[in-house]
Structure formats: structure tokens, C-alpha cells
Amino acid sequence: MAIMSTHPKDFERVRDLSHDLKLHQPDDLKIVPCFGVHPWWVSELTQEDWQEDSARDALPRWLVEVEDMLVTYPHSIVGEIGLDGFHFDRATGGLKAPMAKQVEVFRLQMELAAKHQRPVSIHTVQCFGVLMDTLSIIKKSTVKLPPKMYFHAFGGKQGTIDQLLALCGREPGKVYFGFAPVINFRSPKTADVVRKVGLDRLVLESDHEDAQFVPKSIEDCVDFLASSLDVGEEEVIQQTTRNAFSFYGLD
Ligand SMILES: [Zn+2]
Known part of the structure; x- marks a missing residue:
């Protein structure tokens, strides 16, 4: 069972739940804690969360929190992260988090997953074009794409599957x-x-x-x-x- 987080606020809850389930469940129940910032919660990252940590390659603090969890829990993965073109703010009628900001947060976490060679669980709603563009940019960069990607609650078309496999790799297990x-x-x-x-x-x-x-x-x-x-x-x-x-x- 993979337990996804959505924001640094629930990292400890995911960690504790994973720990409790392991203690109280039979040995054959595998628990995977997952750490990441979900597109719905990008707008909840505060100015303080975005402050750069000079001791950590100037990464924003929220990303340092994700990295700390990945390093502390070597079997954890990155998730749930992604892009959402259909999560609106009722007051303004616009997207809750601007797409450019969502792309920035998604890309930073994809690069972190590649750096630590962790799988990633990806949420995408109504923005497959932006997803493809972002994946191509990461693929061409020096860090490359993470080793394994899971497109969860997949709402794309049949043709989108071909495009994603062409971009992310057709080999089994990827x-x-x-x-x-x-x-x-x-x-x-x-x-x-x-x-x-x-x-x-x-x-x-x-x-x-x-x-x-x-x-x-x-x-x-x-x-x-x-x-x-x-x-x-x-x-x-x-x-x-x-x-x-x-x-x-x-x-
Ligand atoms: Zn989702």
C-alpha cells in the first residue's frame, strides 16, 4: 500500500501512519510512504517555504523537506506530484495555482526524484500538453527523467499513452x-x-x-x-x- 502525501504539513502523518501500519499488520503487508507537494497544494506554499536554504544548494525549504524524507526513508518514493489544469479558485475563477508555478514545483520534484533515483507517482488533469513539454525539457536536461513513473487515475486518451511511452521509455518496468x-x-x-x-x-x-x-x-x-x-x-x-x-x- 502506497500512502501519498500532498504537502509538507502531512509528511509526518504519512511517516507515522506507515510506521504504525508496519507495527500492527502482518509481515506481508508492504507499506510505501510517499513524499511530495501535490498541484492542489502548490498555492499553500508560503514565502517562508520558498526561502532558499544556503546550506543545501539554494533549494527552497519545502524541497529540502521532501529531500530529507527521501534520504531518511530509502524505500519511500516521490508522490503525489503533478499538474492540474482543472483545479480552480472559486473566488477568482482562475486556476488555484498558476500553471507556470505548478510546472516549477513539478519539475523541481521530478529532478529530485531523478537525483535520488526514486519512482514518482504523477497526477495529471486536463493539461497533457504541458505535461509532455515539461517531461521533454527534463529528459533533455543533465538530470534526466526519474527511473520509474506512474500516471495515476489516468484520464488521457489512447494516443497520449503512445506519446508518454515514446517520451519516458517503452522498456518494461519504466x-x-x-x-x-x-x-x-x-x-x-x-x-x-x-x-x-x-x-x-x-x-x-x-x-x-x-x-x-x-x-x-x-x-x-x-x-x-x-x-x-x-x-x-x-x-x-x-x-x-x-x-x-x-x-x-x-x-
Ligand atoms: Zn491525483
């Missing part, structure tokens, strides 16, 4: 996709997109904030993937488990 019942299952195009992705690149997810909804969501994911791909539920469970182990670097 790029994964997930679909969440709360986000994706009402769209009639999702089953076609699932078939285009294929079982080898799929990971189960709930995308719920409340843990009580997680088991049912995961069961719904298995049902949906099995019927979309016309394979048995057991095969979906086995393969998505192997995929998750590969993506999160578990053994």
Missing part, C-alpha cells in the same frame, strides 16, 4: 498507469484506454483519502480491469501485484 473508480470509471472511454495500456503496465489504486473506502475500491478496480481486458480476476490480481512490486521496488 512506466505504469492506474485507474481509480472515483475518477475514471464513469467515462465510457476508460475501458479502451485500459486495453491500450495492457495488463503489464497496470497498478491498482483507490485514490481515496478515507481508508474505509479503500478495500471496496480495490475490488472494483480488479472487476473493471478484468472485464475490460477479458481476463480472470485472479490474473489481474497476480499481475498488478507483480507490477506494484516492480514499480515500488519491493521484494
